[in-house]
Amino acid sequence: xxxxxxxxxxxxxxxxxxxxxxxxxxxxxxxxxxxxxxxxxxxxxxxxxxxxxxxxxxxxxxxxxxxxxxxxxxxxxxxxxxxxxxxxxxxxxxxxxxxxxxxxxxxxxxxxxxxxxxxxxxxxxxxxxxxxxxxxxxxxxxxxxxxxxxxxxxxxxxxxxxxxxxxxxxxxxxxxxxxxxxxxxxxxxxxxxxxxxxxxxxxxxxxxxxxxxxxxxxxxxxxxxxxxxxxxxxxxxxxxxxxxxxxxxxxxxxxxxxxxxxxxxxxxxxxxxxxxxxxxxxxxxxxxxxxxxxxxxxxxxxxxxxxxxxxxxxxxxxxxxxxxxxxxxxxxxxxxxxxxxxxxxxxxxxxxxxxxxxxxxxxxxxxxxxxxxxxxxxxxxxxxxxxxxxxxxxxxxxxxxxxxxxxxxxxxxxxxxxxxxxxxxxxxxxxxxxxxxxxxxxxxxxxxxxxxxxxxxx
Amino acid sequence: xxxxxxxxxxxxxxxxxxxxxxxxxxxxxxxxxxxxxxxxxxxxxxxxxxxxxxxxxxxxxxxxxxxxxxxxxxxxxxxxxxxxxxxxxxxxxxxxxxxxxxxxxxxxxxxx
Numbered sequence: 001x002x003x004x005x006x007x008x009x010x011x012x013x014x015x016x017x018x019x020x021x022x023x024x025x026x027x028x029x030x031x032x033x034x035x036x037x038x039x040x041x042x043x044x045x046x047x048x049x050x051x052x053x054x055x056x057x058x059x060x061x062x063x064x065x066x067x068x069x070x071x072x073x074x075x076x077x078x079x080x081x082x083x084x085x086x087x088x089x090x091x092x093x094x095x096x097x098x099x100x101x102x103x104x105x106x107x108x109x110x111x112x113x114x115x116x117x118x119x120x121x122x123x124x125x126x127x128x129x130x131x132x133x134x135x136x137x138x139x140x141x142x143x144x145x146x147x148x149x150x151x152x153x154x155x156x157x158x159x160x161x162x163x164x165x166x167x168x169x170x171x172x173x174x175x176x177x178x179x180x181x182x183x184x185x186x187x188x189x190x191x192x193x194x195x196x197x198x199x200x201x202x203x204x205x206x207x208x209x210x211x212x213x214x215x216x217x218x219x220x221x222x223x224x225x226x227x228x229x230x231x232x233x234x235x236x237x238x239x240x241x242x243x244x245x246x247x248x249x250x251x252x253x254x255x256x257x258x259x260x261x262x263x264x265x266x267x268x269x270x271x272x273x274x275x276x277x278x279x280x281x282x283x284x285x286x287x288x289x290x291x292x293x294x295x296x297x298x299x300x301x302x303x304x305x306x307x308x309x310x311x312x313x314x315x316x317x318x319x320x321x322x323x324x325x326x327x328x329x330x331x332x333x334x335x336x337x338x339x340x341x342x343x344x345x346x347x348x349x350x351x352x353x354x355x356x357x358x359x360x361x362x363x364x365x366x367x368x369x370x371x372x373x374x375x376x377x378x379x380x381x382x383x384x385x386x387x388x389x390x391x392x393x394x395x396x397x398x399x400x401x402x403x404x405x406x407x408x409x410x411x412x413x414x415x416x417x418x419x420x421x422x423x424x425x426x427x428x429x430x431x432x433x434x435x436x437x438x439x440x441x442x443x444x445x446x447x448x449x450x451x452x453x454x455x456x457x458x
Numbered sequence: 459x460x461x462x463x464x465x466x467x468x469x470x471x472x473x474x475x476x477x478x479x480x481x482x483x484x485x486x487x488x489x490x491x492x493x494x495x496x497x498x499x500x501x502x503x504x505x506x507x508x509x510x511x512x513x514x515x516x517x518x519x520x521x522x523x524x525x526x527x528x529x530x531x532x533x534x535x536x537x538x539x540x541x542x543x544x545x546x547x548x549x550x551x552x553x554x555x556x557x558x559x560x561x562x563x564x565x566x567x568x569x570x
Contacts, residue, residue: 032524036485036508036534039527043486044504046529067503075509079516353516427516 007045012055016041019063026069028077032354041066104281107155111148112277116270118144135190137269139178142198145276147171150208152277156284157211170204174448181452188393189452196397196444202227203441220434225349226283228294233279241271295350299360302343302367309370322381330398333378337405340371344412345433353427357420365416368409375406393455397447404443408436461500469500470510472549478520478538479546484527485511485534511536519545 007013016038023034041062048058066072122136147168154164178197183190209226210219245263252259316322347364379402415432418424477483477491488511489504514520519542527533538546 032534033508033512035532037505039484039531039533040486040489040504040508042529042531065504067505069505071503072505072509075506076512079509079513354512354522425518425521427518431518 007049007055009049009055012045012059015056015059016045023069023073026073026076028073028080030080033076037066104156108152108277108281111152112274115145115148115273115277118148119269119273120266135183135194136179138194139190139197140175141194142201143171143175143178145273146198146201146205149277149280150205152280153205153208153211157208159208159211163211167204167208170201170207174201174204177449181457183452183457187457189455189457192393192397192451193448196447199444200441200448203438220437221349221430224345224434224437225292225294226280228346228349229283229292230276230279232293232297233282234275237275237279238272241268241275244271292350294346298343298346298350302347302360302363305339305343306363306367306370309367309374313370313373316377322377329378330382330395330402333375334398334401334405337371337375337402337409340367341405341408344368344409348426348430348433351426351430353425353430355426357422357426361416361420361426365413365420368413368416372406372409372413375402379406393451393458396455397451400443400447404439408433408439461496466500466502469553470502470507471514472546472553473500474507474510474514475519475538475542475546475549478536479543482535482537484536488536514542518542
């Protein structure tokens, strides 16, 4: 240990060691914090013993002044909410998520069933799922599930009826805009609505997640963590669902029956809706138990994508071949930027903001810069020919998204560079990512509400 | 007289920033300075200072560095940043407003 200077009083040293061990067991208080607090305790003890108190007396006074460890570790956990996500089951009474255990399972199950049935309600009003009305279902997909997910958080966080009603408003607006426009067949703006409405409404779920209160920053980052974990759980559940579907088809076929109507009309749509609720509950329940997956995947894929981008750039320079501008290219590069932003975001979410810069941070910067270069090349080749293409809704949406992501990455790169050169703190980068989050949802809302009329629903 | 808990909590941030504006310091010394400044009327639970410091660090108002102390044990020193000074100035305005309001009404109470 770091006892350069210890007390000659052996029992006192033992008591300090005991106190340290006791503090270490607290979640939310990490190694360096323990060291800092121990330093404080020792300074205090030194002053007290010099003032004439015996070792034991001094220890009692110093520990008393330090305060209760329950309250202390709770304060530490609040100041570093990312630690909660790693391992903390909040000390009781710190927050009041009062509902746990059996009642929670009942609520979750009924909400999941409600989500599954919500998908089937429209069929009662003459819009069956399998007779050419798919577009209605795609447009409203998020509306079948997200309000119920928000309801779960309203219940879980005890936000109350008034808060719940306020949270319902965005969903009502979303429902209006998903259904008032009459899109012709094959309309581009309809597809844009289908893709963007969930992004816009996800922010409303976020409001419910952080209790509808002011979107304060710790809460937002927790919602990002939640979203990443939910996506992973959802994929896992979907894999299981695929196996279940396969067996359903195979077994009924073996006795000469076709289960296709059930699988297509019930199992897949209802399961997909219910799984969102179940997945969310699992994330909420497990957040305290396991290490998060999203940051692990980020660590794994950041180097791989960096290598891909560098090799791609090198190849382009070496062979002199330019990006050929086809229809999908812009969207493809949008997705690349989404991915890079995601990697940065999840690397940020799992990082201890106080830790010094390390190799991985350099790698992140390299990833961001190479993505920027690749995107710049793509944009340049698109820009030269944009006049030939004309402005279709798809292209405007894709360009807008490219711009939004580009702004995020340029500033992130700047902040990373400052951090790596010890000119700025990592917290600044974290704050930038958090502050930027609503931009995505606002843009998505804009695409849903403004694009269809502006482009004549084509 | 002991200052109430809520008031202690509310004054913690400006007080810590103001003390750090006097010069770099560390947890134990900050607590000592608070006791000294308040003539012992403002009693903090010592441990509670650290979450406050860490929060300020995270918000970018203070920067921290581990260095050796005169006891030979390493110690975490805190320094106020530019943003911290701006924040301190803002807090000062807020406290002045509160203080001025209270003074106003108490002066009235005395004169009537």
